[in-house]
Amino acid sequence: MEAQNTGSGKKPHILVCNDDGIDAEGLHVLASSMRKIGTVTVVAPSEPRSGMAHAMTLGVPIRINRQTKNNRFFGYSVSGTPVDCIKVALNHILPEKPDLIVSGINYGSNTATNTLYSGTLGAALEGVIQYVPSLAFSLATYKDADFTYAGKFARKLARKVLREGLPPDTILSVNIPNLPESAVRGVAITAQGKSRWAENTIEREDMYGNPYYWLSGELQLLDNEMLYDEYAVKQHYVAITPVSIDMTNHSALKALRRWKLNR
DSSP: OBOOOOOTTOOOEEEEEOSSOTTOHHHHHHHHHHTTTSEEEEEEESSOOTTOTTOOOOSSOOOEEEEEETTEEEEEEESSOHHHHHHHIIIIIOSSOOSEEEEEEEESOOOTTHHHHOHHHHHHHHHHHTTOOEEEEEESOSSSOOOHHHHHHHHHHHHHHHHHOBOTTEEEEEEEOSSOGGGOOEEEEOBOOOEEEEEOOEEEEOTTSOEEEEOOEEEEEOOOSTTBHHHHHHTTEEEEEEEESOOOOHHHHHHHHTTOTTO
């Protein structure tokens, strides 16, 4: 692992992004938490962009706007995806690369199969593609969210990563129970679990009788061991999963080579 060298006495510069949009509470909590350890720049989608994974905007112009909070400059909104935000930040907004990228704090866990869909992880993965250590934070709830402990833990982990560094081409996906600190049982280093969505597409009609559809469903967990992310969160642990940009199934390489397709 390679630790980030920010220079003697220099505060680290931290880029904060998300997929829930510039107005999301989790983003504001994360930015506030990171300001306690470094200089922060916020670049986030202008509206919620959940489920965008690693999508980027092509063929349509991207617009950037300055955003204020309590009459003070807060950050930049981008009319695109989380990945667009990272690209725009690194290539247009910032004069140099930040020391760390943090993405979140997302509403809802990004564990198991959800890892593939997550715009929160997409932003962090784009960061590591651009050689910036990156973290993705998610709070395991969609209602009654309390980001207090999540913000505190994000700061603790960010400090650790700034000191210790991360393995090449790897982000940390961090899923945090929606609990007060006293109820969290600890931290588990986990693998990505297995799950599937039991799909439930809802069909309705508009005022003209034309059908339209809402995608919904329920996540069905297939791994019930502490080795895996979603199960660990359900047992009231913070689950930290190292996620790589290499999607190769290395265990399948040998079997495929035995097919001898060159003959």
